[in-house]
Amino acid sequence: MRSLRHALLILAMLLPLAALPASAGAAPDADAATPAAQDPVVIPNFWDPRARLERPTPATIGAIRFLMTDDFPPFSYRDRRGVLMGFNVDLVRAICDVLEVRCAVQTRPFGTLGQALLDRAGDAVIAGLANDGSKLLATNPYLKIPGRFVARKEGTFDPAAKGLDAFIGTVCGTAHQAYLQRFFPSAKAVCYLSLRTALDQVKEGTIPAVFADAVSLAFWLDGPEAAGCCRFAGGPYLDDRYFGDGLTILVRPDDRRLRAALDYALREVHQSGRYEEIYLRYFPVGLF
Known part of the structure; x- marks a missing residue:
């Protein structure tokens, strides 16, 4: 591993x-x-x-x-x-x-x-x-390091909603993509080659949320690229089988x-x- x-x-x-x-x-x-x-x-x-x-x-x-x-x-x-x-x-x-x-x-x-x-x-x-x-x-x-969702501040995205049916960005081939597909089966995982691309999409409102590791997401939220657009939503999600x-x-x-x-x-x-x-x-x- x-x-x-x-x-x-x-x-x-x-x-x-x-x-x-x-x-x-x-x-x-x-x-x-x-x-x-x-x-x-x-x-x-x-x-x-x-x-x-x-x-x-x-x-x-x-x-x-x-x-x-x-x-x-x-x-x-x-x-x-x-x-x-x-x-x-x-x-x-x-x-x-x-x-x-x-x-x-x-x-x-x-x-x-x-x-x-x-x-x-x-x-x-x-x-x-x-x-x-x-x-x-x-x-x-x-x-x-938990997995977390990031969503726009003005949005209503809630990962705890029953039957979550939304497009969620994640990085291709990561444990976070696997976790998302396993525990949120009704969500539509959209994988990107880079986290930055996925976060740009949620910032622009193309997708409602991104699921990734909390460290990278926290620095993005606190940095200039986010421009105060977004927030953590739900979680944190800890699972040693997926995240170590x-x-x-x-x-x-x-x-x-x-x-x-x-x-x-x-x-x-x-x-x-x-x-x-x-x-x-x-x-x-x-x-x-």
């Missing part, structure tokens, strides 16, 4: 880089800081508050070397100055603050990350690398202690409110 990262990267490439958030060290302009949608942003929570996770001691963990790529916006990429930034970068900082350990980040080509981890060139991979069929250990997901298990951190199979420490840290980052801060920085139009 293709990695979730691969699918997101293909869709992200169809959207302008100008839609990406400003660097955490720079003050964003007023327009970029204002969500395009008026609905409150829902902060996802993938952690069970009842789970018993013991706080690890820094001495038992030691320094952690994280491996990631620098071409995976908005999760890890370089800004115009060449500085590495992104959701994953800020999340690593928050994790290491919780664990009170020193951390280092090294970027590598995506195709080399798994082997680099096994070769002990690093201790953990945070890059949207799928764990299908491998022996690597994965933390609990820190983010899942979500974004996790991978460690070697002999590093169960590190995985447990990372799971503890991820939950603490969420409970402290820092996850919300990071999430809103990169997803001002929420995915959920």
